[in-house]
Amino acid sequence: xxxxxxxxxxxxxxxxxxxxxxxxxxxxxxxxxxxxxxxxxxxxxxxxxxxxxxxxxxxxxxxxxxxxxxxxxxxxxxxxxxxxxxxxxxxxxxxxxxxxxxxxxxxxxxxxxxxxxxxxxxxxxxxxxxxxxxxxxxxxxxxxxxxxxxxxxxxxxxxxxx
Amino acid sequence: xxxxxxxxxxxxxxxxxxxxxxxxxxxxxxxxxxxxxxxxxxxxxxxxxxxxxxxxxxxxxxxxxxxxxxxxxxxxxxxxxxxxxxxxxxxxxxxxxxxxxxxxxxxxxxxxxxxxxxxxxxxxxxxxxxxxxxxxxxxxxxxxxxxxxxxxxxxxxxxxxxxxxxxxxxxxxxxxxxxxxxxxxxxxxxxxxxxxxxxxxxxxxxxxxxxxxxxxxxxxxxxxxxxxxxxxxxxxxxxxxxxxxxxxxxxxxxxxxxxxxxxxxxxxxxxxxxxxxxxxxxxxxxxxxxxxxxxxxxxxxxxxxxxxxxxxxxxxxxxxxxxxxxxxxxxxxxxxxxxxxxxxxxx
Numbered sequence: 001x002x003x004x005x006x007x008x009x010x011x012x013x014x015x016x017x018x019x020x021x022x023x024x025x026x027x028x029x030x031x032x033x034x035x036x037x038x039x040x041x042x043x044x045x046x047x048x049x050x051x052x053x054x055x056x057x058x059x060x061x062x063x064x065x066x067x068x069x070x071x072x073x074x075x076x077x078x079x080x081x082x083x084x085x086x087x088x089x090x091x092x093x094x095x096x097x098x099x100x101x102x103x104x105x106x107x108x109x110x111x112x113x114x115x116x117x118x119x120x121x122x123x124x125x126x127x128x129x130x131x132x133x134x135x136x137x138x139x140x141x142x143x144x145x146x147x148x149x150x151x152x153x154x155x156x157x158x159x160x161x162x
Numbered sequence: 163x164x165x166x167x168x169x170x171x172x173x174x175x176x177x178x179x180x181x182x183x184x185x186x187x188x189x190x191x192x193x194x195x196x197x198x199x200x201x202x203x204x205x206x207x208x209x210x211x212x213x214x215x216x217x218x219x220x221x222x223x224x225x226x227x228x229x230x231x232x233x234x235x236x237x238x239x240x241x242x243x244x245x246x247x248x249x250x251x252x253x254x255x256x257x258x259x260x261x262x263x264x265x266x267x268x269x270x271x272x273x274x275x276x277x278x279x280x281x282x283x284x285x286x287x288x289x290x291x292x293x294x295x296x297x298x299x300x301x302x303x304x305x306x307x308x309x310x311x312x313x314x315x316x317x318x319x320x321x322x323x324x325x326x327x328x329x330x331x332x333x334x335x336x337x338x339x340x341x342x343x344x345x346x347x348x349x350x351x352x353x354x355x356x357x358x359x360x361x362x363x364x365x366x367x368x369x370x371x372x373x374x375x376x377x378x379x380x381x382x383x384x385x386x387x388x389x390x391x392x393x394x395x396x397x398x399x400x401x402x403x404x405x406x407x408x409x410x411x412x413x414x415x416x417x418x419x420x421x422x423x424x425x426x427x428x429x430x431x432x433x434x435x436x437x438x439x440x441x442x443x444x445x446x447x448x449x450x451x452x453x454x455x456x457x458x459x460x461x462x463x464x465x466x467x468x469x470x471x472x473x474x475x476x477x478x479x480x481x482x483x484x485x486x487x488x489x490x491x492x493x494x495x496x497x498x499x500x501x502x503x504x505x506x507x508x509x
Contacts, residue, residue, distance in 0.1 A: 016469070023213040023468040033216045 045154040048104045049123035051097050052144035053137065054116050054151060061141065062116035065092040069108035069117050077101035078108060095137040099127075115155065120147045187279050191268050199415040200230035206463050213467040237411075240404035245308055248401065252306035257402065257409035260299025263292040264416035271423050272347040274433045274447040285346040286338060289424060290331055293379060296417060297323040300381075300388065300398050303410070307401040315397025318474060319381060319388035325481035326378040326385075332489035333372035336365045336496055337428045346424075350432030360431040367492045369429040371485050373458070376421035378481070380414060382462055384469035385477055392471075422458035423451070430454045 009015065034041050054062050065082035081094040108117045120143065127133050144151065171179070204219070204226070211218025220226040244250055270285035272278040282288065297320055304316020340361055341349040353359045362369055378385035389397035399410045426432060431454075433447035445453070472480070 019468045020464060023464065026215055027209070027212050029215050031212070031215055031217045035217075035220075 043121055045121075045157045047121045047123075048106045048109075048119040049121050050099075050119070050125050050143060051102075051108075051135065051140060052118050052120050052147060052151065053095065053140040054118060054144045054148065055141070061091070062114045063092055063095065064114060064116075065090050066113060068111040068113065072107045072111040073102075074105060074107065075101045075103050077103075092137060095140060097135050097140065099125075099133045099135055118144070118151055118155070120151055121154070122147060184279070188269075191279060192265055195265065195268060195416055195419060196412065198419055199412050200234060202415050202419065202459060203233070203411070204230045205459070206466070209460070209463045210467045213464070234408070237408040238405055240407075242404040242406050243401070245401045248308045249306040252302050253401075254406065256299050256303035256306055257406045257413070258299070259302060260296055260413040261409050261416065263295040263299075264413045264420055267292040267420050268423075270346055271420075272350050272427060272432060273451060275351075277448070278347050281345070281347050284344045286334060286344045286349070289346070290327075290334065293330075293417070293420070294323070294327050296379075296413065299410075299413065303402070304398040307398070309401050311394040311396075311400050312398050314394050315388045315400070319398060322381070322385065322387065322477055322481070323379055325478060326375040326485070329371055329481060329485035329489055330375040330379065332486065332493060333365075333368040333375065334428070336368040336489070336493050337361055339493070339496055339500070340365065346427055350427050350434070353431040354434050356434070356438055357431075357436040359434075360429065362429045362431075365429065365492070365496070367488055369425070371489050372429070373421075373425055373461070375481075375485060376425065377462065377465060378477070380417040380421060380462075382414075382418065383466040384472050386471060387474050387477060418459060418462050419455065422455040422462070425458055426451055426454035430458075 056062060065080060067080050067082070070078045070080045077098045079094065079096040079098075080092055082090055083093045085091045104119065106119055109119055112118075117140075122143070174182075207229075208218040208226070218226065219229040222228040222232045244253055267289050269280045270278065270282060270288055272281070300319045300323075301316045304312040304314075304319070307313070337349060338344055341352045343349055343352070349361075353361060381388045387393070387397075389399070394400075399407055402410060433451045435442040435445065435447075435450050
């Protein structure tokens with residue numbers, strides 16, 4: 001009886017038709033493609049993209065060259081050199097991030113006592129020449145200036161979970 | 163001016179008049195076929211995309227409609243690379259050998275009651291002969307490439323096509339028994355009068371075998387072991403690039419369209435409308451044929467989106483141990499029934 005049933009099933013294409021019905025239904029299903037340049041996938045305020053160095057509202061840079069980020073960085077992507085400035089504060093003279101080494105873990109941001117180094121939501125960056133992947137202090141500050149509004153908003157949104 | 167053209171036309175000998183008229187007719191048939199191939203590739207990408215819940219190509223032109231044109235231009239501009247130690251002449255001839263039969267067979271397809279380029283008596287045999295010739299292109303391509311993947315692919319393809327050719331031939335024997343004719347035009351004429359006259363119903367098992375064998379003959383998924391990307395890269399056409407690759411592509415899709423056209427003519431009543439009542443008779447006969455072909459072509463694409471590739475031994479088992487016995491049994495049934503009062507069912 002089972003043999004007969006099996007023969008009947010394979011000669012009536014039972015399983016094949018079942019498969020065809022699945023793909024046939026999907027033909028009319030809503031498509032899930034996100035058409036990237038015009039449409040974008042939703043982003044979390046915790047998104048970790050390109051790095052930035054922030055400033056205080058009065059324009060003073062936040063970083064105090066404590067080198068906690070350099071110490072915590074698992075990929076050894078951060079290089080910091082520091083000096084005493086004329087007003088007696090300690091400031092960085094060099095703050096490089098190697099974006100090829102960076103794994104975008106966000107530890108630098110977590111470790112920063114003054115919320116200076118942050119990762120922005122910006123992820124559409126590329127390099128056209130060799131060496132451009134090492135992003136320097138002025139560039140990091142420029143990124144911070146450019147996205148400060150969103151950076152501040154994202155930190156505020158996330159503040160109650162920290 | 164018209165008089166002058168007319169006098170030139172009358173001035174040339176009669177045999178070249180025939181040749182010229184036929185050349186024009188050939189162009190009228192082949193151009194739409196080639197365009198159809200281009201847009202079949204587009205339809206394939208779109209439909210398979212939709213079945214995989216994505217949207218497929220949509221960047222070139224409105225809704226991606228110019229995508230096939232862009233593909234053709236790209237393929238024409240690519241370099242043709244001939245591998246070292248390949249047999250140069252065979253390597254270049256193979257794609258032509260694959261394409262030519264796929265185009266020649268269109269000569270005997272009856273498009274409507276009056277439109278058929280060559281209304282010859284043994285057109286069914288002619289078509290069978292040509293579709294089996296196509297495999298030489300594949301075999302020679304595999305041999306001439308001097309590559310083990312290509313060689314394996316062509317061996318698989320040869321074995322597969324030999325196996326399915328027989329089942330396909332037997333499926334057509336049923337048709338010619340019913341129609342009492344080898345002439346495709348005659349076969350389509352026999353199915354006049356509406357849906358119930360189509361050979362689809364009395365010969366349903368043969369239709370199924372014919373269509374599946376057609377999928378196997380054109381090396382389409384799920385019978386695409388000849389190219390089997392995951393096993394042998396691209397099979398017989400690994401070494402081909404540019405326009406030579408495009409010709410293989412063209413041949414494969416032209417064969418798909420041809421199989422659909424043949425199946426429509428032999429089992430689905432060709433250019434006849436399904437019912438001889440008003441809304442159906444508004445569509446011109448050619449429209450019905452194209453509609454039936456599109457339906458069958460959609461099945462080709464649907465199969466590709468659904469079924470995983472058969473294992474090689476499964477393909478052989480299906481061809482030799484299932485299809486050939488099934489067709490033989492059904493031919494016997496048809497033959498026996500035709501000797502009884504029930505014979506009218508099969509005419």
